[in-house]
Amino acid sequence: MTNSKPPRDFFSVRSHVGRVQGIISAIGIWAIFFGVWIVATSLGWVNELLVPSPQKVLTATHDLFVNRGFSSDVLVSVGRVFISFAMACTVAIPLGVAMGTFPSIEAIFAPFVSAWRYLPAPSFIPILLMWFGTGEAPKLALLFIGVIFFLITLVMDHTKNVRTELIETALTLGASRYVIVLKVVFPAAFPDIVTAMRQMMAMAWTYLVIAEIVASTTGIGAMMMRARRFLKTDEILSGIIVIGVLGLLTDVLFRVLHRQLFPYIEVKH
């Protein structure tokens, strides 16, 4: 209770890290990263053309947004991710829940879905381009293929993890099959399903950039490929940073969503 706390040992095994130490640690590692970058570029340790300084990248990012209409590229990319991700979820969540609930449905789809999971989505790019041309469709299709099979499997597994006792309890309370699936199995698995969506969102971003780098004139990836042609390494790095920030923001969005949707999970702490 006094303020003369014994000094904490930095290497204490599995003990809680305090708030202040946590913040300092998180900022510290980034400070070192940018520090090394700044020092290396300003002292001429690296080729300025290949590794531009952080200041240059920042200026380039500002220029891209203010003078070169980069925000429309960003909007196009974000739109692609969200539209295709929404389509994937619309199919994957009902199907995954059904597969996790009814072994008969699992028996039909599981062999199919697990085979598709081993086909790398980018291998479909050539055929998608031939089928859909160069518009939005091939990009959306690639993201859809890249996300859906993993999402189905994750949703199925989370649904299977719903404890049998919950289902038996509902049965003995007189619940019908319909009620059990919609009012017990789904709500019980829902928090984990949202977590699975969060994980798959990261994958959607990965496929987006692949799609835009390979065959696109719009979007963040396309901007980066244009920049490469003009040896604009600062703009390439801007693109990477913007993608990173967007990924981080969607992750935060999902965390907030999780907290809002499932207050009963947080109240424990």
Next chain:
Amino acid sequence: MSDTLLEVREVSKTFTLGSRKTLKAVENVSFGVEQNSICVLLGPSGCGKSTVLRTATEGRVALGGKAVTGPGQDRGMVFQAYTSFDWLSVRKNVEFGMKVNNIDAAKRRERTNHFLNLVGLSKFADAYPSQLSGGMRQRVAIARTLANDPEVLLMDEPFGALDAETRWLMQELMIDVAEKTNTTMVIVTHDLEEAIFLADKIIFLSSHPGRVKEEIIPAFKAGKRIADKEHIIRMNGYSDLEEKLMRLMREEGHREN
């Protein structure tokens, strides 16, 4: 206490282990449970007590003279594992069964309040189950099952996961509930004290395979239920019965080893 409400007749259950081996878990178990009585299924672990109880939810059993098919609202079940629906408040948990069975909202509300009050959770009606202790969660499960108005309450080691003190408080609560609601109960346990305290009749099952070894009426209670545990252990006949049950338990243990 004379009309038989639940009839378990010649229940047998064989499990298949691998391709060749089978295990006879339960063989020819028969007993009856009288209306408004508490029947305890007691026996060593692995004797198939829970299996017998489950057949009461699955079938091969007659309830009020009618054969039972599949689980249903007439046989309410409380499990050892916590079965609260975490995404619903305590009140909504208790209402769940009634909602499923299309009881109108006013009656639902009234019954929910009544049974929450009965198990002492009125103050926690709007809490989430994750905010409650283990004993309170089991009380939610009991209130939820009773509110659904089952003919018989089946409990599978309901207090097995609770600490000792909570456990005997819950046992006393069950006596209180049985007295106030006249609910017929079948309770599975391997706890001798729990069996003696709760039971109007004990069905002792032997192990491997589970058979009815003995039906025991705790005669020392003279057909009455005792409301508190410190009272019952001082009664004449209590320790004799406990000794007898211990001997039965030990016999089964020896047979196994």
